[in-house]
Amino acid sequence: MAEAKTPQKDAYELILEAIDEGVFRPGDRLVESDLAERFNVSRTPIREALQRLETQSMLTRQGRSLIVASLDHNQLAELYAVRAELEGLAAQLAAQHAAEEEIRVLHRMVEHDRGLVDDPDGLSRANRRFHKQMRKAAAGWRWKNTRLSCAPSRRAMARRRRRH
Numbered sequence: 001m002a003e004a005k006t007p008q009k010d011a012y013e014l015i016l017e018a019i020d021e022g023v024f025r026p027g028d029r030l031v032e033s034d035l036a037e038r039f040n041v042s043r044t045p046i047r048e049a050l051q052r053l054e055t056q057s058m059l060t061r062q063g064r065s066l067i068v069a070s071l072d073h074n075q076l077a078e079l080y081a082v083r084a085e086l087e088g089l090a091a092q093l094a095a096q097h098a099a100e101e102e103i104r105v106l107h108r109m110v111e112h113d114r115g116l117v118d119d120p121d122g123l124s125r126a127n128r129r130f131h132k133q134m135r136k137a138a139a140g141w142r143w144k145n146t147r148l149s150c151a152p153s154r155r156a157m158a159r160r161r162r163r164h
Contacts, residue, residue: 012049014039019058019068020128026070030059087131093138102137109133 015035018024030050036043050066053059059066071079094102109130116123 011035011039011041011045012052014041015046015049015053016058024068026068028068029062030066030068087134090131090134090138094134098137102133106130106133106137 015024015030024030032043032046032050035041035050036046039046050059054061054066058069060069061067094106098106109126113123113126113130116126
């Protein structure tokens, strides 16, 4: 049975996805009324989503404004260390609980994604799809509905690699 999405989760996912895809970049100011109009969602779930993102340090406050957070090198390293542990756990749970078809889907995704090495944006989208599928394969665990986003960090790391 699929989990019912609440308006708050919808708004949260919409904003997080926009950050993840670079629609909103570190330093961008997010305005509740603009987001409500953009995503065709009432202001209450937008407000709740913004509060949630602020508590997760995805947004920072400058006066009364909420700004997409920028992460320094140490914060990126910490975030990736935590992410690596959680993704390792998800992979272990998927290996223990996945159905044969789920494993086949993951294998097909990996094969397809090998052709994307020269397409950073395509590879990033494929990576998100792969990890979402892996969480599904880890069914029965709370991890399934958890999303540890490294949106600003992925963009920052990509920019750092291009510069060096």
